[in-house]
Amino acid sequence: DTGVSQNPRHKITKRGQNVTFRCDPISEHNRLYWYRQTLGQGPEFLTYFQNEAQLEKSRLLSDRFSAERPKGSFSTLEIQRTEQGDSAMYLCASSSGQHNEQFFGPGTRLTVL
Amino acid sequence: QKEVEQDPGPLSVPEGAIVSLNCTYSNSAFQYFMWYRQYSRKGPELLMYTYSSGNKEDGRFTAQVDKSSKYISLFIRDSQPSDSATYLCAMIFYNQGGKLIFGQGTELSVKP
Numbered sequence: 001d002t003g004v005s006q007n008p009r010h011k012i013t014k015r016g017q018n019v020t021f022r023c024d025p026i027s028e029h030n031r032l033y034w035y036r037q038t039l040g041q042g043p044e045f046l047t048y049f050q051n052e053a054q055l056e057k058s059r060l061l062s063d064r065f066s067a068e069r070p071k072g073s074f075s076t077l078e079i080q081r082t083e084q085g086d087s088a089m090y091l092c093a094s095s096s097g098q099h100n101e102q103f104f105g106p107g108t109r110l111t112v113l
Numbered sequence: 114q115k116e117v118e119q120d121p122g123p124l125s126v127p128e129g130a131i132v133s134l135n136c137t138y139s140n141s142a143f144q145y146f147m148w149y150r151q152y153s154r155k156g157p158e159l160l161m162y163t164y165s166s167g168n169k170e171d172g173r174f175t176a177q178v179d180k181s182s183k184y185i186s187l188f189i190r191d192s193q194p195s196d197s198a199t200y201l202c203a204m205i206f207y208n209q210g211g212k213l214i215f216g217q218g219t220e221l222s223v224k225p
């Protein structure tokens with residue numbers, strides 16, 4: 001399978017715990033995006049990498065959130081001190097080229113109890 | 114006011130019907146327009162990608178962009194039960210790093 005992969009697919013955690021998600025983009029794609037989607041809403045942009053450089057962060061990305069993309073390959077998104085409001089689907093997408101068509105992974109569904 | 118407005122539905126049609134899905138947007142700086150299909154508890158799947166005003170056809174799907182009216186549409190011909198999903202429109206301010214701005218999504222149900 002050469003698509004975008006995300007792990008884990010589901011995560012249940014207790015409030016106050018830290019969680020980390022991983023995204024593996026399509027291999028030749030240099031751009032990687034994180035989005036968050038809540039029930040009944042469209043995805044909302046969180047942050048964006050071009051190669052290993054984090055070029056943009058949304059105001060939605062509070063100081064409890066951190067994302068990395070070491071060596072410009074896979075990316076991780078960490079949420080510290082989780083809150084119930086963090087419960088959502090976390091989506092990763094990757095793209096390359098001029099037209100920036102973004103291809104999404106299956107998402108990680110986070111439930112904070 | 115949201116940058117991208119999309120009627121959430123739900124929209125229910127009989128099999129074989131022509132489906133029309135629509136989005137309006139407020140900022141004329143949007144340059145690229147996309148339609149994604151999302152099945153329940155799955156990631157969005159890219160269906161159509163357009164840049165200029167006009168129509169683009171791919172099989173049973175036609176995407177239409179009217180930049181003067183800030184209005185985009187997706188038409189599905191000969192709809193099938195397998196088309197039942199949420200359809201998301203998305204747009205890009207390309208000069209802002211290519212982040213997608215999504216509509217709320219329209220939930221479509223095609224009844225056999």
